[in-house]
Amino acid sequence: MFENWEELESNCLKCTKCKLCETRTNLVFGYGNKNSEIMFVGEGPGEREDAMGMPFVGRSGKLLDAMLSEINLSREKNIYICNIVKCRPPQNRDPLPEEQDLCINWLRNQVYIMKPKIIVSVGRISAMKIIDPNIKITKDHGKFYVKKNTVFMPTIHPASLLRNPSQKELVRQDFLNLQQKILEICERTY
Numbered sequence: 001m002f003e004n005w006e007e008l009e010s011n012c013l014k015c016t017k018c019k020l021c022e023t024r025t026n027l028v029f030g031y032g033n034k035n036s037e038i039m040f041v042g043e044g045p046g047e048r049e050d051a052m053g054m055p056f057v058g059r060s061g062k063l064l065d066a067m068l069s070e071i072n073l074s075r076e077k078n079i080y081i082c083n084i085v086k087c088r089p090p091q092n093r094d095p096l097p098e099e100q101d102l103c104i105n106w107l108r109n110q111v112y113i114m115k116p117k118i119i120v121s122v123g124r125i126s127a128m129k130i131i132d133p134n135i136k137i138t139k140d141h142g143k144f145y146v147k148k149n150t151v152f153m154p155t156i157h158p159a160s161l162l163r164n165p166s167q168k169e170l171v172r173q174d175f176l177n178l179q180q181k182i183l184e185i186c187e188r189t190y
Contacts, residue, residue: 001109005034008109012086017102020087020095026053030082030110032075037186039116040064040081041107042157043125044095050088055081056122060158064122067158067171071179078189082110084129100129111150117186119150120178123157142174144181151185153178 002008009029015021028045031054040056048058056064056075065075073079085095085103095103107130111119121127124137131145131152138156145152155174161167182189 001112003113005113008106008113012106015086015103015106018087018099020085020089020099023090024087025050027086028053028055028083028088029086029106030080031055032080033078034080034114036078036080036114037117037189038073038079038120038182039111039114039118040079040120040122041126041130042081042083042122043129044083044085045088046092046159047088055083056158059162063158063161067175070172071175071182072190080110080114080116082107084126094125100125104129117151118178118181119152121152121154123155123160127154141170142177144177151181153181 002011012029013027015027021027028049042055045055046058048061049055055061068074068079075081084100084107086106089095089099119130121130124135127135127137127140131147131154135154137154141155142153153174156167156171161171
């Protein structure tokens with residue numbers, strides 16, 4: 001384990017553990033307040049994220065930012081956001097299980113350094129990898145799970161909301177529940 005952000009990011013940027021490194025434009029390490037109490041974890045970068053080297057910057061990222069803003073959260077101010085895999089899978093396909101397994105230690109190290117009180121898994125793949133492999137995102141979104149003194153909450157991916165706008169109210173409620181949990185257990189987020 002690396003003990004500081006600079007060393008971790010520097011080593012992650014050189015990663016060649018899987019074939020995704022061969023097709024990436026940029027490795028997408030993460031973005032936001034590295035001293036935050038809250039971490040959001042997606043599955044992997046898409047085309048815009050790969051081009052810009054930042055997580056959640058496409059249409060779904062704009063929607064995520066709007067939802068965060070509704071509960072007074074912002075990646076610039078009081079959350080950190082990253083992904084399970086740090087390189088874009090070709091054609092934005094789901095990251096393969098072996099790619100997730102090869103990349104997960106970067107995320108574990110980010111969690112180790114940051115020590116978030118709450119981790120929000122954004123989407124099915126993230127929830128299945130970091131909370132429970134049997135999770136059903138459409139049924140279990142918005143529920144809280146506790147593992148090793150950290151609170152986890154899965155939510156539906158904003159890309160899914162763009163395809164199915166009828167789910168927006170469900171996710172809005174997830175975020176309101178998240179806000180309540182932050183008020184209960186976080187000391188310096190608001």
